[in-house]
Each structure stands twice: as C-alpha cells, then as structure tokens.
Amino acid sequence: MNNRKLGKWVGGFTSLALLAGLLAACGGNGKEATPSASSPAAGGNASPSASAPADPTQLSGTVKVWDWDEAFQNGMIAEFNKKYPNIKVEVTVVNPNDYLQKLQSGIASGSDVPDVILGESAYRGKLFDLDVLDNLESAPYNFDKSTVLDYVVPYVSNSEGKVIAVDQTLTPAGFAFRRDLAKEYWGTDDPAELESLLSSWDDFIAKGKELKEKSGGKVLMFPGLGDAYIALRGQNFVSYVNGSDVDLTTKLQAPLQKLFEMRDAGILGKNELWTPAWSASMAKGEFMFYPMAPWGAKWHISANDPEGSGRWGLVKAPEGGFTRGGTAIGIYKDSKVKEAAWAFIEFAYLSDEGSAYNFQTFGNMTSSKSFYETQQALIDAPGPYDEFFGGQNLAKYFIEKIVPDMQGESQSKYDSVVDGVFNALYPLWTKDASITADAALEKFKTEFKNKASDATVK
Structure with a gap:
C-alpha cells in the first residue's frame, strides 16, 4: 500500500478498501521515503514514548493501580514482568461505581492515591476536570498521539487539548x-x-x-x-x-x-x-x-x-x-514512579506485544495503529468470542465496517x-x-x- 493511502487511514479509516490493505501489514508515514522498521509509522515494536529505557531491566519501582478487572491485571502483569522484571505492580480492586468518590477522598486526604488511574466512560469527563492526570505528551512520557487512531484522541484529551490518558480498549x-x-x-x-x-x-x-x-x-x-x-x-x-x-x-x-x-x-x-x-x-x-x-x-x-x-x-x-463505554488510563500528576507507571501503561495498552496478549486473551482492541499494521495474522485468526458469534470474525468486522465511521x-x-x-x-x-x-x-x-x-x- 502506498504512503498516501496510509495517510488517509491515519486520518480516520476513510475507506474499506484502504483498511483491507492495512491488514496486509503495510506501512508508511505520509512521505515517499520508506521508514525504518523501528519507527512507529513502520509498525515496528517501537514504543509510542520517546523516553522508554534502552534496557527495561534498569527500570524499577512499585506502581499502584486501581482497577475493577482483576483477571485482566493479573494476566497482563505477568506478561509485563517478563520484560520489566524489576517493576512491581500492585492492584487494588475497586468497584467502578465507587471509583471516583474513593479517588477524590484519597486526593483530599493525600494518603491513598494510585499511580495509574482509570476513568470509566460514566465519569471520564468529571475525572478529566479534576486536573489530577499528568500530560502524557510532556516529559518523562513524550507520548506521540499520532501513533493512535485519530478519532480516539479527543476521548483522551482534556479541555485544553492535552492528552492525559490512553484508551484501555477501542469501543x-x-x-x-x-x-x-x-x-x-x-x-x-x-x-x-x-x-x-x-x-x-x-x-x-x-x-x-x-x-x-x-x-x-x-x-x-x-x-x-x-x-x-x-x-x-x-x-x-x-x-x-x-x-x-x-x-x-x-x-x-x-x-x-x-x-x-x-x-x-x-x-x-x-x-x-x-x-x-x-x-x-x-x-x-x-x-x-x-x-x-x-x-x-x-x-x-x-x-x-x-x-x-x-x-x-x-x-x-x-x-x-x-x-459504547470505554475506559481511559492515566497517571497521577503527583506520582513518584512516573517512568515505571508509563512503562506499564505503554506495554499493556499500546505495545504490539501487550496488545497481542490483550487481544488474544480478552478480545480487547488497542488504539495503537502499529498493531493493525503488523498483526494481520492475529486479526485473521479466530478471536475468543468468534465461535459464539457464529464464526464471524468480530475484530475484522469492527475494524473494517464500524471504525471507518467513527469520529472523536x-x-x-x-x-x-x-x-x-x-x-x-x-x-x-x-x-x-x-x-x-x-x-x-x-x-x-x-x-x-x-x-x-x-x-x-x-
């Protein structure tokens, strides 16, 4: 697929034929020159963060996460620790209906606030308005929002247009x-x-x-x-x-x-x-x-x-x-382990390897463009609930038929x-x-x- 067509996909999946080409594992960056295999535009395993350590084993710390999906966290943490063995991730299970109130109480008392904060769709706007999430486009994260689907960006940005979260899964x-x-x-x-x-x-x-x-x-x-x-x-x-x-x-x-x-x-x-x-x-x-x-x-x-x-x-x-629904994942602006927290978020929700595990195990679909450019085999393979849906390939249907209509x-x-x-x-x-x-x-x-x-x- 040529680079001009990829530019159209980056702008929001504008044609079905284009999507079919994307699932054939092509890449480009809107220029005539072919990018290197390590660049995000080429669909390699490069991190969306420019500050990722060259040696993951050198990063350490204890990252506190509040989540309601314990099964996801337990599975993902085990995968994460294969790459980042010296980062400990502690999970507290919190009912989503109580999440925001518990978070606000912790912030007020200054005693109990997680490093990784979730914003479920029912209260995402309220969470963003609290101004407690860090700007992921700034240091030490240096997140490049062009590496995720364009329509997702408004859903993870605050009123000033700053990206303060990533999506847990496409919805x-x-x-x-x-x-x-x-x-x-x-x-x-x-x-x-x-x-x-x-x-x-x-x-x-x-x-x-x-x-x-x-x-x-x-x-x-x-x-x-x-x-x-x-x-x-x-x-x-x-x-x-x-x-x-x-x-x-x-x-x-x-x-x-x-x-x-x-x-x-x-x-x-x-x-x-x-x-x-x-x-x-x-x-x-x-x-x-x-x-x-x-x-x-x-x-x-x-x-x-x-x-x-x-x-x-x-x-x-x-x-x-x-x-339909959706959960934003951000980092507390006063966290003492920002680099470690970002390493976990980037791995679990954006990296090719974390996204592949997430997709194969739970059916969750990342917002990272790289995954859809490089993982044709996974998209084509039966998903965990395809048989339940009469053998229909749910992932391909969402990507090819529904995502093209999405706006932020x-x-x-x-x-x-x-x-x-x-x-x-x-x-x-x-x-x-x-x-x-x-x-x-x-x-x-x-x-x-x-x-x-x-x-x-x-």
Whole structure:
C-alpha cells in the first residue's frame, strides 16, 4: 500500500478498501521515503514514548493501580514482568461505581492515591476536570498521539487539548443480533445482507414493524428506549459544551425525535438498561438487537446467554458507528514512579506485544495503529468470542465496517449529568405515550439545569 493511502487511514479509516490493505501489514508515514522498521509509522515494536529505557531491566519501582478487572491485571502483569522484571505492580480492586468518590477522598486526604488511574466512560469527563492526570505528551512520557487512531484522541484529551490518558480498549459499537430470529423473520442472518436491509433508521423502523407483525408481537427490535438511545445519541459526535455553555438542543433534538418515532411505532420493549429483565431477555429471544462494543461479547452477550453460542451475530448500526463505554488510563500528576507507571501503561495498552496478549486473551482492541499494521495474522485468526458469534470474525468486522465511521468527541464534566438525566426520565417516556419528543427535550433541559446550576443551557 502506498504512503498516501496510509495517510488517509491515519486520518480516520476513510475507506474499506484502504483498511483491507492495512491488514496486509503495510506501512508508511505520509512521505515517499520508506521508514525504518523501528519507527512507529513502520509498525515496528517501537514504543509510542520517546523516553522508554534502552534496557527495561534498569527500570524499577512499585506502581499502584486501581482497577475493577482483576483477571485482566493479573494476566497482563505477568506478561509485563517478563520484560520489566524489576517493576512491581500492585492492584487494588475497586468497584467502578465507587471509583471516583474513593479517588477524590484519597486526593483530599493525600494518603491513598494510585499511580495509574482509570476513568470509566460514566465519569471520564468529571475525572478529566479534576486536573489530577499528568500530560502524557510532556516529559518523562513524550507520548506521540499520532501513533493512535485519530478519532480516539479527543476521548483522551482534556479541555485544553492535552492528552492525559490512553484508551484501555477501542469501543466502536454496532448491534449484536439474534441469528435465529433474523433467519426466521427476515430470511437471512448474513451481516452483509442485514446491512442492506437496515441502511437507514427509516429502514430500521420499517423492518421493526415487519418483525412485530410477523412474530405476532413476540419479538421487537430493542429491549427498550435506553438501547436505542445509546446508538442514536452516540452517532451525534458534535461537541455540545463550550465552557459552561451547554447546547442540549443540538446534541439531543434529532436523537430524541427518532427515538420517539421508534417508541410510537411499537418496536421497542419496556425494559430498562441493566435490570435483571433486560439481562435475561438476551437468552429468551424476545428482542433482535443489543448495542455492542468489542467488550460486550464477553461482558454482555455471552455472560447473559451462556448457552447461546452460534446464535449471535454482529452488524453495524444504520447510518454509522457509535461508541459504547470505554475506559481511559492515566497517571497521577503527583506520582513518584512516573517512568515505571508509563512503562506499564505503554506495554499493556499500546505495545504490539501487550496488545497481542490483550487481544488474544480478552478480545480487547488497542488504539495503537502499529498493531493493525503488523498483526494481520492475529486479526485473521479466530478471536475468543468468534465461535459464539457464529464464526464471524468480530475484530475484522469492527475494524473494517464500524471504525471507518467513527469520529472523536470532546469529553466534559457535564456528560455524566446528561446521562443521569436521561436515565431518570426515559422510564416515564416508556410508560406515558402522550409525552412528545419536543416536550421530552424541554423537560430534559429543565432537569439538567437543576443538576448543573452553573451551566447556561439551550
């Protein structure tokens, strides 16, 4: 593949043919000269950090990490210590729901703060606003943000545009779907054919009505309004926060209009996200689709439908990709072991060897461009949940079909407020069909203002 095409990929995976070429392990840096094998642009094992020690055994220290995924850390630390034998990584398991409060308490007391800090999507904007994470583009890290996918950069940057974290795993999302139901009611379970049937949200609604009619109302498109909202809002990548000015109309008006159109068409269930009924529905075959990022194959679909191997598939959403969850990994600005902490983060989430272990063991997909340029064999090989999804190569589908549509979106402390207001309001929208999309938006603005009195809302 020529260097000009690689430049387009660096700009955001702009063509499917280009991606196919990338998976053929090509490299370049936007110039006619071919880069050396050790350069990040060539896809070698060079670290994104210019300050990585020549001899990893010379780096030592004890790095404290707070995480909720103990299995990941235990496995990754063992791999990390093969290269960095003199760095000890201590993990404290913290519930993600308690993480930010525990962190703030530790910072206030100055007694208990980890070196490596995680920011789950529900509170990432709030964490960034605390100004406790170090700028990874400065010394001693010297992180080069051009080594990761361009769309990821806004998700790991603060309000000043400084990169203060790396992504734990890519979270482009499509829809997990029930192959058995698609085959029964639409005559196909082929993702490519479903893409054609569901190319727009209008098509989606029409097929939803057909599904409801053919199944006698036994099968609907989504478990509830929450699932549809995740996709609709997630596809609107527009930044809606400028300082304390919050433009909810630009962000939410179109998604809510389409959401209420789905509700009124009768193609959505009445389940609320994360409830036992919502989880149980995956095994019951009551709904066709569930929003799913790469991590969802493990944590949602297979976990809630353990006997469902082979009856699931993955298809992109109508009109484009969206993000689903995600966790940022940063370094406490007052850490005493910054070099060791960065060595762990760089190895676990960015290096080719750490990314390969992460991908093969957990199905997690790194944001590092190098991995996708050099690891064609891993991408082509069956992943840990491909068989569960009817033999579909999930990684290739995410990379080739969904990632090209992804865009970056600035993070804000108000994001969690928006999510909280939606979660409080949408059960009422489910129950009361007289509420219109316009009325819902106005109520949304009012409730947001009540929870964020410092904001100017429009």
